[in-house]
Amino acid sequence: MLERFLKQTAFESQDDFARNFKVNVPGNFNFGYDVVDAWAEEQPGKKALCWTNDQGKQADFTFGDIKKQSDRAAAWFQSLGIGPGDKVMLILKRRYEFWFAIIALHKLGAVAIPATHLLTKKDIIYRNNAASVKMIVCAGEDFILQHVSSALQESPTVCELVSIGPLIPQGFRDFHKGTENAPPFVRPVRKNENGDISLMYFTSGTTGHPKMVAHDFTYPLAHISTGSYWHNLHEGSLHLTIADTGWGKAVWGKLYGQWIAGATVFVYDHEKFNPADMLRMIQQYGVTSLCAPPTIFRFLIREDLSRYDLSSLQYCTIAGEALNPAVFNTFRSLTGIKLMEGFGQTETTLTVCTFPWTEPKPGSMGKANPQYDVDLLRMDGTPAEDGEQGEIVVRYGETPPLGLFKEYYRDRALTGQACCDGIYYTGDVAWRDEDGYYWFVGRTDDVIKSSGYRIGPFEVESALMTHPAVVECAVTGTPDEVRGQAVKATVVLSKEYKSRANDALVKEIQDHVKRVTAPYKYPRIVEFVDELPKTISGKIRRVEIREKDREE
Numbered sequence: 001m002l003e004r005f006l007k008q009t010a011f012e013s014q015d016d017f018a019r020n021f022k023v024n025v026p027g028n029f030n031f032g033y034d035v036v037d038a039w040a041e042e043q044p045g046k047k048a049l050c051w052t053n054d055q056g057k058q059a060d061f062t063f064g065d066i067k068k069q070s071d072r073a074a075a076w077f078q079s080l081g082i083g084p085g086d087k088v089m090l091i092l093k094r095r096y097e098f099w100f101a102i103i104a105l106h107k108l109g110a111v112a113i114p115a116t117h118l119l120t121k122k123d124i125i126y127r128n129n130a131a132s133v134k135m136i137v138c139a140g141e142d143f144i145l146q147h148v149s150s151a152l153q154e155s156p157t158v159c160e161l162v163s164i165g166p167l168i169p170q171g172f173r174d175f176h177k178g179t180e181n182a183p184p185f186v187r188p189v190r191k192n193e194n195g196d197i198s199l200m201y202f203t204s205g206t207t208g209h210p211k212m213v214a215h216d217f218t219y220p221l222a223h224i225s226t227g228s229y230w231h232n233l234h235e236g237s238l239h240l241t242i243a244d245t246g247w248g249k250a251v252w253g254k255l256y257g258q259w260i261a262g263a264t265v266f267v268y269d270h271e272k273f274n275p276a277d278m279l280r281m282i283q284q285y286g287v288t289s290l291c292a293p294p295t296i297f298r299f300l301i302r303e304d305l306s307r308y309d310l311s312s313l314q315y316c317t318i319a320g321e322a323l324n325p326a327v328f329n330t331f332r333s334l335t336g337i338k339l340m341e342g343f344g345q346t347e348t349t350l351t352v353c354t355f356p357w358t359e360p361k362p363g364s365m366g367k368a369n370p371q372y373d374v375d376l377l378r379m380d381g382t383p384a385e386d387g388e389q390g391e392i393v394v395r396y397g398e399t400p401p402l403g404l405f406k407e408y409y410r411d412r413a414l415t416g417q418a419c420c421d422g423i424y425y426t427g428d429v430a431w432r433d434e435d436g437y438y439w440f441v442g443r444t445d446d447v448i449k450s451s452g453y454r455i456g457p458f459e460v461e462s463a464l465m466t467h468p469a470v471v472e473c474a475v476t477g478t479p480d481e482v483r484g485q486a487v488k489a490t491v492v493l494s495k496e497y498k499s500r501a502n503d504a505l506v507k508e509i510q511d512h513v514k515r516v517t518a519p520y521k522y523p524r525i526v527e528f529v530d531e532l533p534k535t536i537s538g539k540i541r542r543v544e545i546r547e548k549d550r551e552e
Contacts, residue, residue, distance in 0.1 A: 001039065001262055002228060005221060011229070013357050014436075018370035023221050023402055028191040031220040032070060032107035035260055040067035048259060050238065050285065051096045053269035054277065059096060063259075066099060073104035075185035076178040080135065080160050084109035084190060087131045087200070089124075091115050091138035091148070091246065094269035097164045097175060098245045099255070101137050106217075107185075109192040113200045116246030117143070121150045127202055128155035131212060131409065135160040137175065140167040194218050200409060201248050201346050212409035213248075213346045220256035222349040222403025225371050227257020230342050231289055232315045232356045235262035238285065242268075242278070242292040248346045249320060253291045263289075275299040279308045286312035293320030294327055297339065301330045310335060315356075317342060321539070322440040322458045324465045325362035341365050343440065345426060347418070348372070349403035351394065352430075352438045363462060364437040365430070372401050376432055377423075389431045389441055389454055394424040429456065446542050448477035450485045455521050457542065463516040464489055464523075467509055469497035474532050474540045478525060478549040489513075489523035490545055492532060501528040 002009045005024050011017040026034065039046060044064030052058040061069070082088060088105055090112060092098040098114075105112040113131060115124075117139060124147055127133065133155070138144050140163035149171065152158060163172040192198070198217045202210035227233050231253070241253025258265050268281045279300065282290065290313060297318060313335070319342040328339050342353035343365040351374060354366035368374035375383060376390030384390030394404065404424060408414045418425055429441040441447060441456030448455040457475035464473045472492040477485030491509070493501060506526040513522040533544040 001035065001260055002224070004034075004038070005224060005260070009228075011355075011357065014355065014367060014370070017229070017355065017357075021225070021370060023224060025194065025218055025221060025402065027194065029194055029217055029221065030106055030109075030192055031217070031256065032074075032103045033187075035220070035256075036063060036070065036103055037067050039063035039259070039262070046235075046262070047264045049096060049099060049265050049267065051267045051269065052281070052285070053094075054271060061096065061099070066103060069100040069179070070103035070107060071185035072179040072182045073100045073175075074107045076182035077104055077108060077110070077135070078185075079182065080173075080178075082108060082110050082135055082160075084188065084192065085196070086110045086134045087113055089113045089115050089127065089131075089133050089136045089138075091117050091119070091136065091144055092164065093117050093139050094245060094267055095139055095164060096267065096269075097137075098250075100179070101175075102255070106198060107187070109188060109190070109196065109198075111197050111200055113202075114246050114248075114250065115202070116244055117141075118246075119147060121147045124148060124151040125154045126209070128158055130202075131200060132157040134158065135162065137162040137164070139163070140165040140169075140172070142167065145169055145172070192217050195406070197406060197409070199251070203346050211411065211414060214406045214409045216406050218402055219349075220251075220260070222371065222401075223252065223257035224260055225257070225369055226252055226342075226350045227259075227261040227263065229355050230340065230350055230353050231257065231261075231263075231291060231317055232340075233258060233261040233263040233289060237261070237263035237288050238266050238312075239263050239289040240266040240268070240282065240287045240291070242273075242290075242296050249293075252319075252344070252349070273299070275303050279303060279305070279310070282310060282313060283308045288312055289315045289317075291317040291319065294318055294323045295321070297327050297331055301327065301334060305334045313337065316340065319343065322365070322462075323363060324462045326462070326466045328360070328362040343428075343438070345428075347405040347424070347426075348394065351392070351426075361433075361435075361437050364433075364439050366438065367436045368438065371403065374438075376430060377425075384431070386432050386434050389429055389447075389456070391444055392426045392428045392430050392438070394426070395422060396424065397422045400424075443542075446476070448475075448485050448487055450477065450480070450487060451483045451520070453520055455487060459517060460487060460489065460513065460521050460523065463513045463521070464491065464509065466516055467512045469493050469500070469505065469509065472532055474542050474545060475523065476542050476545045476549070478546070480524075486524045487521065488525040488527065488545075488549070490527050490529055490532060492530065493528055 008020045040063040048063045049061040161172045164175040197214045199215045243249035318339045340354040344351045352365045354360045373395040460475040474490045478488040480486035533541040
């Protein structure tokens with residue numbers, strides 16, 4: 001399949017990749033037809049999806065099955081009035097119906113809006129009206145159904161509600177009955193244009209209302225570098241990315257790049273993450289490739305890994321938040337596997353990463369993905385030197401690169417702020433070393449200015465995380481009359497240390513940070529809390545901590 005889109009498919013170095021990696025983008029590209037159906041025609045029995053859940057159920061789906069089921073879903077959606085440009089929200093957790101539904105929407109030229117099951121009535125109303133959602137397809141569980149139903153009265157654009165079960169309440173159509181009785185699918189006469197919107201995500205909203213990030217139909221092709229090269233996948237791979245389908249990480253790791261590479265996507269559909277259960281799944285099914293955020297790996301390394309046969313696991317990648325070197329080193333010592341870090345945003349695909357030919361530096365995001373023209377800019381807009389902090393930007397001139405978002409839907413002003421004069425401003429700050437490796441500092445709003453120093457929260461958090469008392473932490477700047485801002489650490493303690501939450505432990509932690517990193521970066525204020533404020537996607541809301549400090 002790769003040969004359809006790349007002239008050269010094997011690379012030996014970063015320079016080789018930079019010179020010769022080029023994606024051939026067909027006209028009217030549609031992932032449903034040009035990848036899923038193409039595999040179904042060439043190798044209909046090839047396994048596409050291996051699904052299991054925490055109730056012991058298991059199901060395998062070949063590309064032939066995915067074509068059949070997505071065609072049925074597309075035909076039924078057509079009969080419900082769904083066509084090109086129509087917005088359909090998918091609240092499907094990790095249910096296998098997600099893959100049927102999103103491919104069906106691609107085939108129809110409609111717009112898929114994956115969303116988390118954690119949304120409340122207020123969240124759903126906001127999304128329905130902001131995007132003019134026409135149909136919602138959701139898991140048939142009380143919590144989800146109640147919020148979806150209660151949002152309907154204030155969502156005038158929503159015409160259809162669909163449940164995949166087990167509950168099908170009044171007012172909801174039955175997905176399985178509908179697709180089973182659907183007429184034969186007829187491909188729409190009007191083909192999608194490459195620039196049409198096919199996918200939208202609402203960002204997690206760490207500082208305000210979620211933004212609508214719109215991607216066009218070529219977006220899946222930008223994930224070739226994600227699946228084939230960062231995840232290092234091939235046709236024999238069984239890949240597990242730990243993510244709910246409501247988040248952008250799901251199409252990064254459970255769909256586009258993986259299926260273009262011909263890999264099988266492994267899905268463990270669980271209600272509550274349990275590291276021991278996840279390790280059993282890797283052992284039982286012979287998972288060869290794993291991608292997860294650092295939080296997951298922090299839990300995994302606390303388990304007794306010697307109890308599990310992880311010999312099938314060959315490659316591990318990590319993204320979603322910056323990686324603490326301590327996690328890298330511990331996981332490697334326990335498994336022999338290096339964690340290959342990657343960085344990107346909802347607005348992009350893989351922007352900075354550690355490819356297989358690159359030796360990782362613990363704590364670094366890796367090198368710029370040559371798919372993008374990545375740079376660092378100072379606050380005055382001039383290029384930052386090596387060793388100097390700057391905002392990560394993507395230069396693109398007149399033609400945006402493959403994978404960069406199309407727009408913030410219905411918000412021209414916000415789009416213009418992020419994409420200005422041929423540059424996309426990520427809002428993330430990093431520094432680059434003399435070898436071209438990027439090191440994450442924090443969001444532009446999170447950087448602390450104390451006594452003339454610019455201090456990134458991540459570097460202090462990395463130091464804190466090496467202390468055995470610290471399970472989770474968030475570092476922020478709090479107002480200080482003398483310094484402008486003082487470094488504050490908000491810390492969740494491990495069970496063993498909770499009884500020691502006193503001034504002596506505060507000083508012990510402060511002294512530890514002074515030894516691990518530059519002394520001026522140590523937190524002058526340490527607050528112990530039971531949990532950190534987070535978005536529904538699990539990202540720490542440092543802004544909430546800062547606002548609380550200002551109010552006090």
